[in-house]
Amino acid sequence: MRHNESVDLSPRRGRPPKGEARLSRETIVDAALQLIDDDGIDALSMRSVARQLSSDPKSLYNHVGGIDDLLDAVAERLLGSITAPELTGDLRTDLRAIAFAFRAGTLNHRAAAPLILTRQLTSMASLAPVNTALAAMHCAGFSTDDAVHLMRATLAALVGTLLREVNAVPTFGIANTEAIAKRESDLAGSELSAVVEVAPQLARFDADAEFRYTVEFLIDGVIARRPSTVTD
Known part of the structure; x- marks a missing residue:
């Protein structure tokens, strides 16, 4: 060298x-x-x-x-994939579109859905669906207090409905044909009069129908509380 x-x-x-x-x-x-x-x-x-x-x-x-940060990141990824609908100014149309967009985004990765539905997130991605719902309430004439209360109540009901949907065996309804027959028989023999009367319906679970019913029920409740000074 x-x-x-x-x-x-x-x-x-x-x-x-x-x-x-x-x-x-x-x-x-x-x-x-x-x-x-x-x-x-x-x-x-x-x-x-x-x-x-x-x-x-x-x-x-x-x-x-760490693992908690990673779980949050996965949930935020899924929330960020939800496409917020364009608001039309019609409260029923807008709330229905928001609810179904939330369901589609949640169930796009079904196994990961509980992360969206149960974790407390504070990122901008997690607030995007909230912002759209609040904007719809504001356009409909609700006060800020009412808008927040109604948004939280509506979101809680939707989360509960979706958690039930992603559960493999919903407590009061299932989709497997053989399991339905057994469940209906068990309910019919329960000696609980109201349960016996609705045993055929209670034993079945149609996720689409359940979600549609819940959404319309919630929207009816929101509209019923709409300020009387506001007209369509």
Whole structure:
């Protein structure tokens, strides 16, 4: 070696582990959502996501704060995919469109739906559906207090309905033919007069019909509380 040649004595960094170079918050959320779609929320962990990405679990922490942060990020991804409808100024039309857009976005990744429906989120993505609902209430002439109360009550009812829909075995209604027959027989033999009377209906569960009924019921309630000074 020539005396005038400089020698680089700084430590050389090796290549990052396979997969680490392409890690980002977005790719981690993609992998987490795929795992949930395939195996359910219970299968999700930092290790399972790392395996999916062929990475060291420790590398994930450079992009997400931990499993709770990752679950929030997945929920926010799904909420961000919901396309808010353009408001028409007709309260019934607008509330119906908002409700069905929320359902479509929630059920687009059915296994992940509970994340949207149960986690407390504060991001702008999570507030977008709320903003659209409040805007519809404002256009309809509701006070700010009434708009917030009605929005919260409506959202709570929709969340409850959707949680029931994504539940594999709803408490009071199912879709499997054999299970329906057994459930109806059990209800008919319950000796509870009101339950016996509606046993055939109570044993069945039509998710689309249930959601439509709930939405119209909620909209009727909202419109009934509309300020009397406002006319269509």
